Amino acid sequence: MSLDKPYTDVPGTTIFDADMSRLGYHLNQFCMSLMKADNRARFKADERAYLDEWPMTEEQKQAVLDRDLNRCIALGGNIYFLAKIGATDGKSFQQMAGSMTGMTEEEYRNMMINGGRSAEGNRYIGEKK
Amino acid sequence: MARITASVYTSHVPAIGAAIDTKKTGEDYWKPVFKGYEFSKEWLKNEKPDVIFLVFNDHATAFSLDFIPTFAIGTAAEYTPADEGWGPRPVPKVIGHPRLAGHIAQSVIQDDFDLTIVNKMDVDHGLTVPLSLMCGEPQAWPCPVIPFAVNVVQYPVPSGRRCYMLGQAIGRAIRSYDEDLNVQIWGTGGMSHQLQGPRAGLINREWDNAFLDQLINDPDALSKKPHIDYVREAGSEGIELVMWLIARGAMSDVAGGPKPKVAHRFYHVPASNTAVGHLILENA
Numbered sequence: 001m002s003l004d005k006p007y008t009d010v011p012g013t014t015i016f017d018a019d020m021s022r023l024g025y026h027l028n029q030f031c032m033s034l035m036k037a038d039n040r041a042r043f044k045a046d047e048r049a050y051l052d053e054w055p056m057t058e059e060q061k062q063a064v065l066d067r068d069l070n071r072c073i074a075l076g077g078n079i080y081f082l083a084k085i086g087a088t089d090g091k092s093f094q095q096m097a098g099s100m101t102g103m104t105e106e107e108y109r110n111m112m113i114n115g116g117r118s119a120e121g122n123r124y125i126g127e128k129k
Numbered sequence: 130m131a132r133i134t135a136s137v138y139t140s141h142v143p144a145i146g147a148a149i150d151t152k153k154t155g156e157d158y159w160k161p162v163f164k165g166y167e168f169s170k171e172w173l174k175n176e177k178p179d180v181i182f183l184v185f186n187d188h189a190t191a192f193s194l195d196f197i198p199t200f201a202i203g204t205a206a207e208y209t210p211a212d213e214g215w216g217p218r219p220v221p222k223v224i225g226h227p228r229l230a231g232h233i234a235q236s237v238i239q240d241d242f243d244l245t246i247v248n249k250m251d252v253d254h255g256l257t258v259p260l261s262l263m264c265g266e267p268q269a270w271p272c273p274v275i276p277f278a279v280n281v282v283q284y285p286v287p288s289g290r291r292c293y294m295l296g297q298a299i300g301r302a303i304r305s306y307d308e309d310l311n312v313q314i315w316g317t318g319g320m321s322h323q324l325q326g327p328r329a330g331l332i333n334r335e336w337d338n339a340f341l342d343q344l345i346n347d348p349d350a351l352s353k354k355p356h357i358d359y360v361r362e363a364g365s366e367g368i369e370l371v372m373w374l375i376a377r378g379a380m381s382d383v384a385g386g387p388k389p390k391v392a393h394r395f396y397h398v399p400a401s402n403t404a405v406g407h408l409i410l411e412n413a
Binding site for chain 1: 143144147158188189190193194195211212213214215216282283284285321323324325326327328329330331332333336356357360361362365366398399401402404
């Protein structure tokens with residue numbers, strides 16, 4: 001029997017379940033390594049060389065180099081792990097989250113000040129607002 | 130005997146910690162957030178708990194993908210604030226309460242809940258931001274803290290129902306402790322927010338406030354809410370709210386006592402990407 005995954009029809013959302021975790025294990029463990037200051041320094045000095053120390057896929061490495069967080073998530077990354085890359089870059093969580101929405105940093109910040117993204121039209125894929 | 134005098138519920142946003150640490154609490158953006166905790170700081174000084182049992186989630190800090198405990202209780206003598214990538218927060222180390230924590234671990238495991246026992250871990254913003262919000266910037270935290278980490282990062286995460294029942298078991302364990310202690314239980318994380326993907330920034334003010342109403346008045350019914358409702362209505366990271374049901378389950382009324390008193394309630398949008406919710410319930 002296959003597992004029930006009711007969360008696959010939520011738009012713009014990837015639930016980090018066991019399947020995603022398996023896909024993203026090395027990507028996320030690379031992110032964890034950035035919790036040490038000397039690892040952050042080594043990564044910043046030569047990102048490609050540092051990434052090559054991890055058994056990540058080429059796609060995952062490229063997504064990190066591009067700072068394409070949506071792509072990282074599609075490849076098994078989890079936002080709490082990916083946040084370590086943003087922290088290494090000196091970015092706030094708001095800048096990281098905003099970077100995934102297609103909005104400018106200012107647009108995203110203003111949306112949040114104005115009460116955030118409404119749940120209306122955002123509960124199911126294809127739901128009408 | 131030990132007693133649970135109150136439960137405290139609060140969001141634990143990393144940007145709140147950064148605002149405190151970089152002295153930005155007086156800025157227009159942050160003022161309304163911190164205003165919501167002015168009462169709480171005075172309240173905590175007057176209440177003077179002997180121990181805080183603090184339910185939080187680790188954000189890929191102490192637990193990587195190597196080990197993913199669903200429920201983990203800290204039984205260590207002390208815990209160091211973690212380096213989450215920005216460097217460690219400049220806050221006091223957290224002093225534990227190994228004897229009470231060991232008692233709770235033994236009682237709750239024998240009560241059929243499998244806890245992971247943790248004797249060494251660094252604690253992230255999930256634990257230190259609530260302490261900062263409630264205590265300000267002291268030289269030392271006012272009392273020992275027992276960290277209790279819940280997995281809400283990798284699915285499957287525990288259901289609200291299981292959290293609520295676990296809270297009841299924790300309540301029984303604390304009330305059976307032989308020392309006369311005033312214990313508070315804090316549930317942290319939430320409210321509505323989504324940090325990932327094109328749907329990032331989701332906030333649901335109506336749902337959050339209905340959650341607060343139901344948490345106060347009918348936690349048993351609230352505990353039956355399925356995960357998918359949290360995801361659809363409160364954003365993918367809104368699932369952190371299941372942790373509030375652990376604290377709520379430990380309150381006296383759930384064990385047949387009188388209804389708790391609402392000492393304080395606060396709600397504000399936004400703090401960074403999230404809605405901030407905060408509640409203090411006192412046992413009669």
